[in-house]
Amino acid sequence: MIDESKVELNSKQKAGNFIGSFGLIIILLVIFGLFSFLIPGVYFTWVNLRDMIRFSSFVGIGAIGMTFCIMTGNFDISVGSMLALAGVLGASLAPRISGVGGVIVTIIVGLFLGFINGVFVTKLKIPAFITTLGMLFVFRAIAYIYTNNTPQYIQDRFWISIGNKTFLGLPIPIYIMAVCYGIAYLLLKKSPVGRYIIAVGTNSRAATLSGINVDNIKILVFTLIGLFVGIAAVINASMLGAANPGMMGDGWEFQVITAVVLGGTALSGGSGSLGGTLLAALIIIFLKTGMSNAQVNSYWQQVATGLVLIFAVSINKLKFWLIGQTQ
Amino acid sequence: MVKFLKVYEKIGIFILIVAASIFLTIVSPNFRNIDTILGIIMQGSYGAIIAVGMTLAITSGGFDLSVEAVMGFTSVILAMLIPQMGFTLSIIIAILASCFVGMVNGVLITKVGISPLIMTLAMQVILRGTSLLITGGRQVVIAQKSFMTIGASKVFNIIPTPIIYMVVIFIAFYLLLNQTTFGRHIAAVGSNEQAARMSGLNVTIIKTLVYVLVAFTASIVGVIRTSQTLIGIPTMAPGFTLNVLTIAILGGTSLAGGKGNLIGTFFAGIFISMIYYGLNLLNVQIFYQFLSVGLVLLFALFVDGLRIRYLESAKVKGIRI
Numbered sequence: 001m002i003d004e005s006k007v008e009l010n011s012k013q014k015a016g017n018f019i020g021s022f023g024l025i026i027i028l029l030v031i032f033g034l035f036s037f038l039i040p041g042v043y044f045t046w047v048n049l050r051d052m053i054r055f056s057s058f059v060g061i062g063a064i065g066m067t068f069c070i071m072t073g074n075f076d077i078s079v080g081s082m083l084a085l086a087g088v089l090g091a092s093l094a095p096r097i098s099g100v101g102g103v104i105v106t107i108i109v110g111l112f113l114g115f116i117n118g119v120f121v122t123k124l125k126i127p128a129f130i131t132t133l134g135m136l137f138v139f140r141a142i143a144y145i146y147t148n149n150t151p152q153y154i155q156d157r158f159w160i161s162i163g164n165k166t167f168l169g170l171p172i173p174i175y176i177m178a179v180c181y182g183i184a185y186l187l188l189k190k191s192p193v194g195r196y197i198i199a200v201g202t203n204s205r206a207a208t209l210s211g212i213n214v215d216n217i218k219i220l221v222f223t224l225i226g227l228f229v230g231i232a233a234v235i236n237a238s239m240l241g242a243a244n245p246g247m248m249g250d251g252w253e254f255q256v257i258t259a260v261v262l263g264g265t266a267l268s269g270g271s272g273s274l275g276g277t278l279l280a281a282l283i284i285i286f287l288k289t290g291m292s293n294a295q296v297n298s299y300w301q302q303v304a305t306g307l308v309l310i311f312a313v314s315i316n317k318l319k320f321w322l323i324g325q326t327q
Numbered sequence: 328m329v330k331f332l333k334v335y336e337k338i339g340i341f342i343l344i345v346a347a348s349i350f351l352t353i354v355s356p357n358f359r360n361i362d363t364i365l366g367i368i369m370q371g372s373y374g375a376i377i378a379v380g381m382t383l384a385i386t387s388g389g390f391d392l393s394v395e396a397v398m399g400f401t402s403v404i405l406a407m408l409i410p411q412m413g414f415t416l417s418i419i420i421a422i423l424a425s426c427f428v429g430m431v432n433g434v435l436i437t438k439v440g441i442s443p444l445i446m447t448l449a450m451q452v453i454l455r456g457t458s459l460l461i462t463g464g465r466q467v468v469i470a471q472k473s474f475m476t477i478g479a480s481k482v483f484n485i486i487p488t489p490i491i492y493m494v495v496i497f498i499a500f501y502l503l504l505n506q507t508t509f510g511r512h513i514a515a516v517g518s519n520e521q522a523a524r525m526s527g528l529n530v531t532i533i534k535t536l537v538y539v540l541v542a543f544t545a546s547i548v549g550v551i552r553t554s555q556t557l558i559g560i561p562t563m564a565p566g567f568t569l570n571v572l573t574i575a576i577l578g579g580t581s582l583a584g585g586k587g588n589l590i591g592t593f594f595a596g597i598f599i600s601m602i603y604y605g606l607n608l609l610n611v612q613i614f615y616q617f618l619s620v621g622l623v624l625l626f627a628l629f630v631d632g633l634r635i636r637y638l639e640s641a642k643v644k645g646i647r648i
Contacts, residue, residue: 125632126625130576133569134628137621144614254448267442299464302456306449310441317440 013323023315024263024279028286035290042293050171052289053282057173058239060281062232062252063259064184065114065225067277070260072201072221073269074128076117079229079256081139083249086110086226087233088143091152091243099156106237107230113139114226118219136253143245151244154237163238173235180228184274197221201269259284262312283312339631340578340594347601355608365487367604368597372493373548374567375596378574379500380544382592385575386504387537388517388584389443392568393432394545396454397425399563401549403458406467406559414474422546428454429542433535451568458561467559478554489551493593496544501589513537518585573620574599577627 036044062079069076090106097105113135120131154160165172188194196217199207208214237243261267262283263276287308291301351358358364377394384391401421408417428450436446481487504510512533515523524530553559576582577598578591599620606616 120625124629125636126628127582129582130624130628133573133576134621134625136569137573137617137624141614141616141618141621144612145618149612149614258445258448261442261445267444297460299456299459302452303460304456306451306453306456309445309449309452310435313441313445314439320440 015322023319024276024283024312027312027315028279028283031283031286031290035286035294039290039294043290048289048293050174052285053177054171054173055289056281056285057177058232058236059252059255059259059284060177060278061180061228061235062256063263063277063281064180064274065221065228066256066260067263067265067272067274068184068188068197068221069128069225070257070265070267071197071269071272072218073204074121074218074221075257075267076114076132076222076225077129077253077257078113078117078132078135078139079225080249080252081136081143082110082113082226082229083233083236083252084243084245085113085139085143085146086230087237087243087248088147088152088245090233091154091237092147094154094156094159099154099158099160102154102156103159103162103234106234107227110226110228110230110233111223112226114229115219115223117226118222121222122215122218140245143248147245149245151242153242159234159238160241161238163235173239176231176235180231181274181278188274193217193220198270201271203270255284258309262309264316280312283308339627340591340598343627344594344598344601347598347605351601351605351608354605357608361485363604365485365490367600368493369487369489370603371597371600372489373552374570374574374599375593376489376493376496376548377541377544377567377571378578378592378596379497379589380541381571381575382578382580382587382589383500383504383513383537384443384541385580385582386517386584386587387513387534388520389436389534389537390447390572390582391429391432391538391541392444392447393428393450393454394541394571395564395567396451396458397428397542397545398549398552398567399458399561400428400454401425401546402553402559402563403461403467403561404559405550405553406469407461409469409471409474414471414477418477418550421550422543425542425546425549426539429539430535432542433538434531436538437531437534455562462559462561464561466561469553469557469559472557474554475557476554478551492547492551493596496547497589497593500540504587504589509533509536514585514587516584517587570599570620573624577624579631 042048062083066076066079086106086109089109090102090104093105094102117128117132117135120126120135121128124131126134162172162176167175188197196207196212199210199212200214200217204214207217233243233248236248240248259280260272260277262280263273263278265272265277284305287305288301291304292298296304348358381391381394401424404421404424405417408420412420432443432447432450435441436443476488478488482491504513512523512528515526515528516530516533520530523533549563552563574595575592578593578595579588580586580592602619602623603616606619
């Protein structure tokens with residue numbers, strides 16, 4: 001074994017490591033600093049900061065499961081439709097079985113849909129991208145058909161308070177996001193499951209040969225996506241006061257995947273970072289809110305978002321180039 | 328059995344089309360009408376044209392999520408330029424501008440090493456934003472009615488022009504992929520990029536050209552659709568990219584890269600259009616169309632997986648394939 005602390009790094013490699021560790025934080029701080037400077041009264045306030053973190057929980061929580069999934073070298077493009085289906089089912093049942101029941105149903109439906117994806121991918125052996133592309137259509141269609149394309153409004157006090165109330169000065173979604181990331185971190189770093197996930201992503205064949213049940217790990221990962229999507233659906237429906245079969249989660253899958261990849265998780269699998277995913281989710285929301293607050297034309301916002309995405313991913317590539325590692 | 332499966336790989340989608348045709352002939356008297364059939368093929372041609380380009384991209388080991396934004400971009404450029412420059416020049420500029428977008432995609436993917444997914448996704452957002460900026464978010468009406476002849480007229484008073492474009496593009500791309508060295512290089516890059524590089528292929532240029540070609544096909548459909556509606560629409564065809572991907576995959580092109588099936592793509596485009604037509608006959612809501620496309624995709628790939636596993640086990644048992 002090489003003692004890593006004793007390895008001499010040249011200045012290039014040091015710079016690369018620095019970017020790897022702090023690149024996202026620097027981007028986040030630059031964005032926050034820039035808008036705080038431009039619109040100090042609006043952007044640089046406690047209320048705004050709090051709200052931005054609250055909003056980022058929607059993408060941030062959804063991206064946890066996706067981080068696991070991409071680490072195993074798979075992909076789930078159905079999350080937006082899954083969000084809508086779980087949301088409308090829970091919201092439509094809430095008046096009959098109380099808000100708590102509705103929330104539980106939403107999460108369980110998410111869990112179950114993720115499980116179905118996992119079973120299709122592993123047992124029917126359809127590639128994950130195609131399975132979930134098919135499910136993207138199927139889930140959305142079921143959400144439409146079930147509701148007959150009418151939004152399901154949420155009247156229940158409990159459910160509404162989840163997304164909008166504060167506890168000890170902080171919005172409740174922030175606590176939920178913190179707990180989700182805490183559990184996910186423990187799962188990834190402190191349990192064998194985390195090692196199995198990385199093993200499957202690095203070399204699925206080798207993982208099988210060393211006795212890991214690859215199918216079960218994959219099913220677990222897809223089920224975890226469902227779980228976190230279910231939680232995100234509860235928060236999203238609560239913030240909006242309704243679950244809309246057409247609008248809910250439309251295009252969300254791309255935001256979630258963007259957060260994961262921007263966070264430094266390799267699409268090829270085997271490595272990833274939950275902290276990076278969280279920072280990336282914050283970057284996306286900080287940038288979006290900043291531009292809205294600065295009254296940037298919404299079309300310019302789209303252009304800028306795309307450019308920042310390319311820039312941030314390029315910085316990540318710069319890291320590998322500096323360290324001298326080929327991907 | 329092995330022989331049957333080999334044939335099935337080539338014409339599987341064709342079997343589905345025949346089955347769907349028989350079904351439609353029985354349930355719908357209209358289907359026996361040549362105009363109806365040509366109408367269905369025309370509806371399928373839009374997806375099929377772009378899916379032909381997409382098949383090339385998937386064969387090279389990537390894909391392109393920016394096609395719907397390229398369509399909108401083309402549409403906007405046409406609407407802005409036609410009053411000043413006339414049709415021919417405007418169309419040429421719109422297509423060249425789209426090809427340039429494809430080139431930017433390709434260069435950043437190959438030179439900087441951004442994954443195609445993220446690059447083309449970012450491009451989709453950037454391009455849609457740019458199109459909206461150009462028109463100020465409005466749709467721009469094209470006053471010159473004669474522009475309609477390009478996409479909304481019929482050759483010999485019977486064949487809608489989009490079908491002609493589809494056939495021409497299909498033949499051109501088929502020859503390109505299967506009869507030229509460039510086509511073989513695309514497949515080589517897709518099946519093993521490292522090996523292709525080692526054997527002296529210029530991977531950068533090959534991949535960049537592929538993304539230029541995808542943008543080219545998307546731009547062609549942008550021209551056709553704009554000509555039919557006579558409106559420049561910056562947010563043209565939302566969600567169309569996924570349709571295009573579905574067609575390419577349903578046609579039997581492997582997402583793993585290296586293997587493109589353009590014939591399959593061509594017929595998959597028509598097949599999807601037949602499903603939509605059949606469901607319209609049944610008077611069901613549009614949601615059922617999503618449902619059926621999703622289920623057909625899953626079913627087709629499930630059967631395909633069974634076929635591949637059967638062939639693999641046959642290989643293990645020593646049956647010559």
